[in-house]
Amino acid sequence: MAKYDYDLFVIGAGSGGVRAARLAAMSGARVAIAEEHRVGGTCVIRGCVPKKFMVYASEFAHNAGIAEGYGWSASGATFDWKKFLEAKDREIARLSGIYVTNLSNAGAEVVHAKARLKDAHTVELEGKGTYTAEKVLIATGGRPWKPTDFEGAEHIITSEEAFHLPELPKRVLIAGGGYIAVEFAGIFNGLGVDTTLVYRGANILRGFDDNIRAHVAEEMKKRGIKVVLGCQHERIEKTAAGYVSHMSSGSAIETDLVMFATGRRPYTDGLGLEKAGVKLNEAGAVAVDKFSKSSADNIWAVGDVTDRINLTPVAIREGAAFAQTEFYGNPTSFDHDMVASAVFSQPPVGSVGLSEADARHQHGKLDIYLSKFRTMKTTFYGGEERCMIKLVVDADSQKILGCHVVGPDAPEIIQMAAIALKMGVTKAQWDSTCAVHPTLAEELVTMREKYVPQELGAAA
Structure with a gap:
């Protein structure tokens, strides 16, 4: 037995x-x-x-x-x-x-x-x-984690309840700066809800490359999302019309729904x-x-x-x-290095490898390639939405350490980039790839000029 x-x-x-x-x-x-x-x-x-x-x-x-x-x-x-x-x-x-x-x-x-x-x-x-x-x-x-340490915290919902709301609110406040908060801000805003995103930090999407973080925040604002940084809830007051969020900045924000996406x-x-x-x-x-x-x-x-x-x-x-x-008698461990990720924000993000800050800490001298532009589709109708692509390259070995994309289909693009970075591709090998025209992705293999931040360029 x-x-x-x-x-x-x-x-x-x-x-x-x-x-x-x-x-x-x-x-x-x-x-x-x-x-x-x-x-x-x-x-x-x-x-x-x-x-x-x-x-x-x-x-x-x-x-x-x-x-x-x-x-x-x-x-x-x-x-x-x-x-x-x-x-x-x-x-x-x-x-x-x-x-x-x-x-x-x-x-x-x-x-x-x-x-x-x-x-x-x-x-x-x-x-x-x-x-x-x-x-x-x-x-x-x-x-999902929910705070309980301030008055009115019992009125909070999380992403899990957001999937089953009996009706769409007219106004929503989302607390948090991670990918769940950012994605739901885009969702509610796109469905016609007056949307405010509040985050206690200096910028959203902590852990992603700083250029990407700033770019996504600006593009979200262009779409009508109110992004409020550097403050957090002190208390939530329930009223006949909904809820009033009293913030550490002294402001009071009236909404029909308060959602926290502050981590799991x-x-x-x-x-x-x-x-x-x-x-x-x-x-x-x-x-x-x-x-x-x-x-x-x-x-x-x-x-x-x-x-x-x-x-x-x-x-x-x-x-x-x-x-x-x-x-199966086959000792196997998963390699957690160079795992690509996506944020289905609006516009979406695709990222694999190191941010510029992490790469400088680990490798020292870098070559940075960065481009912001309007896509062909956007330019035609006079839109203002801009894409961003960025490559982080080790200056000595020329190995690409990070690839970051913000724009239409960025999550689809980053999957293919992840294969190359996982294999240890160099910038010269990357550049030897012929572009597919006209596409957003072709910009990744046509960047030749190194990026110098404006403040460094002025000093130089």
Whole structure:
């Protein structure tokens, strides 16, 4: 008889957990995966997938204005929020169902229940009994963080509630400067909502290249988003007309909705990790080694719960590497270097590699190539939206350390750039690529003059 009920028990059926469970089950292992909400996790159910649908929906009004510049007459089209939500929910249900089907076809058992560890090998399922497993994988992702330390904080919603609003507000205040806050600011603004973005820092998108941060903020303002920096909430007052946010700057902002997008935290609450000997790091994430193994010898963790790089494709690759290592005899670790990312802001951002500031800290002397311009499409109708592209190059080796794009299709462009940077491309090799004309992306391989900031140029 088998010593354990399962060879592998996965807690959390998001992108990383599902991939690991499927691959492990396909090896012939006895696998179960528990999910307390819906199969698909943050990305499919309450993250990048529904958010991308909302981005698409919000862009049509802007595109309609462009269309007039190309000779199309105004159609008088209107937006139906409830109709959109119904279509969005149908698609999310379809995708979640595909995940369940794929798991079942692979031979994994799907359990809809909250799971917690009683010890390193024992999993208790809420209302469904207790089971044992030789190996356990934690893949519970993260949850939005909400402040509770000021008056009126109970009136705040997060991105998770934003996906299910019964109706669109006329006015919204979004607190935060990260990609979720910036993306939702573009979404609400594009859907006709009077939108204010408030962030306590000096500029939005902390962690991205400084030129990119400043450029995105300016372009957002051009689209009508009010970007307020250097202040934060002191209290929120509920009124008959909505809410008044009293800010540290002394201003009072009246809106119908207050949304906080001020970060996510690893979801480890109530998992019983301490009973299993699993240590957390200073950020409250499961501490793991390069093979995703925790401090407990038979427990691993992948995805956002480890707080390494919190991106869906990264979680998938981590889950696959775990399965290869533990169930296929092929020790594999995911390389977290040169992982591309995108911000589906308006305009969108694509970025891979180091920012200029990080590159200077790590490599010293750099060659910078930067260009701002209006696309052919924008110039034709007299628009003011400008793109930005930037290359960060090591001055000695001429290896490209970072590539950053702001403009239409930037996330699509950066995927191909990431391949070259991952392979260690030099500027000369990059420049030897013939351009595709006329495109925005051709500017990436035609930049020859090094960029000198105005203040440095004046001094020189």
